[in-house]
Amino acid sequence: MKLYGLIGYPLSHSFSKGFFAEKFKKEGILDCAYENFPLADIAEFPKLLEQQPTLCGLNVTIPYKEAVLPWVDELSPAAEQIGAVNCIHFHDGKRTGFNTDVTGFKRSLQPLLKPHHTHALILGTGGAAKAVMFVLEALSIPFTVVSRKAQPGVVTYESLDKEVIAAHTIIINTSPLGMYPQTDTAPALPYNAITKHHLLYDLIYNPEKTLFLQQGEAQGAAIKNGHEMLVLQAEASWEIWNEKQ
CATH class of the missing domain: 3.40.50.720 (NAD(P)-binding Rossmann-like Domain)
Structure with a gap:
């Protein structure tokens, strides 16, 4: 099972979980799950990574789009220029930050x-x-x-x-x-x-x-x-x- 999710705080009215649940159902995607991970402090991020070793990707929302930067290994050109990340890709042991708001x-x-x-x-x-x-x-x-x-x-x-x-x-x-x-x-x-x-x-x-x-x-x-x-x-x-x- 591939795990994706959203970090931010609070996440009570987040759009992403409902969107991906509907997408997976509509497109018959059975091997993926999407969860909310509310973090009261961005310092909790490393602990989340330990607890969820199967993470393949994360979305990032308020207030951590800039605060998460120290925890990514690479940035896309857009994310680097803007100085904000709202999407992280986990691949080959690396975390790459993107800005898909753009x-x-x-x-x-x-x-x-x-x-x-x-x-x-x-x-x-x-x-x-x-x-x-x-x-x-x-x-x-x-x-x-x-x-x-x-x-x-x-x-x-x-x-x-x-x-x-x-x-x-x-x-x-x-x-x-x-x-x-x-x-x-x-x-x-x-x-x-x-x-x-x-x-x-x-x-x-x-x-x-x-x-x-x-x-x-x-x-x-x-x-x-x-x-x-x-x-x-x-x-x-x-x-x-x-x-x-």
């Missing part, structure tokens, strides 16, 4: 892009924002990063006027604003400046339509939530785990 986001975003989608606003500066930056750079889409606090290379929400919104026809929310249960919150944007030429993408998938997306849709913008990205990053992990078996 794959999921890129595969989800590309079909939505139109010729007028030339510049992007990235809302937030966390690990997810770094994955989004990596993809936009790969697609040669210039971007501006927005945060509540002023810092080098980053603008504040207060500086976002109608001209800035008009010039950035892709707006990507990587912050937790609007996530369940705080569904009545949204990034502070001049939403009345959004038009039918805009694409609003929210990495949040619960609720299905955040206040950020609702307000963009009301202005005629194209909208997309993070569910497909989540599915695609999980499928990318599965591809990685099986490509060298």
